[in-house]
Amino acid sequence: MKVGVIEHFDSMHLLPGHPKCGVPHGHTYKVEVTVEGPVVNGMVVDFDILKRSLREILKTWDHTDLNRLLPVPSCEHISEAVLGQLRGKLPGLRMGVRIWEGEGKWAECEG
Numbered sequence: 322m323k324v325g326v327i328e329h330f331d332s333m334h335l336l337p338g339h340p341k342c343g344v345p346h347g348h349t350y351k352v353e354v355t356v357e358g359p360v361v362n363g364m365v366v367d368f369d370i371l372k373r374s375l376r377e378i379l380k381t382w383d384h385t386d387l388n389r390l391l392p393v394p395s396c397e398h399i400s401e402a403v404l405g406q407l408r409g410k411l412p413g414l415r416m417g418v419r420i421w422e423g424e425g426k427w428a429e430c431e432g
């Protein structure tokens with residue numbers, strides 16, 4: 322069974338050397354987290370715990386210069402980093418993090 326939560330954050334970044342994205346600009350990022358596992362006592366994971374953990378992590382990603390957090394803050398690298406931070410808070414869960422950069426573009430990291 323899979324369950325998921327969605328949160329958002331707004332930040333700025335640039336992709337060094339990229340012809341279009343190499344100048345500072347902002348996005349509203351959508352963060353989708355999925356957790357897969359057996360249903361135990363009616364739940365795969367407590368939504369409240371999942372949401373609180375994700376919101377805590379995203380405080381550091383919101384309204385900031387993402388180039389201060391990652392050398393190349395692409396969707397791909399953000400999804401890897403957020404998944405790593407979430408694993409630190411919720412070990413032992415099979416999770417995926419999909420980062421949407423505005424509408425129509427996303428990257429997903431699972432594990």
Ligand SMILES: [Zn+2]
Nearest residue numbers: 334342346348
């Ligand atoms: Zn961008």
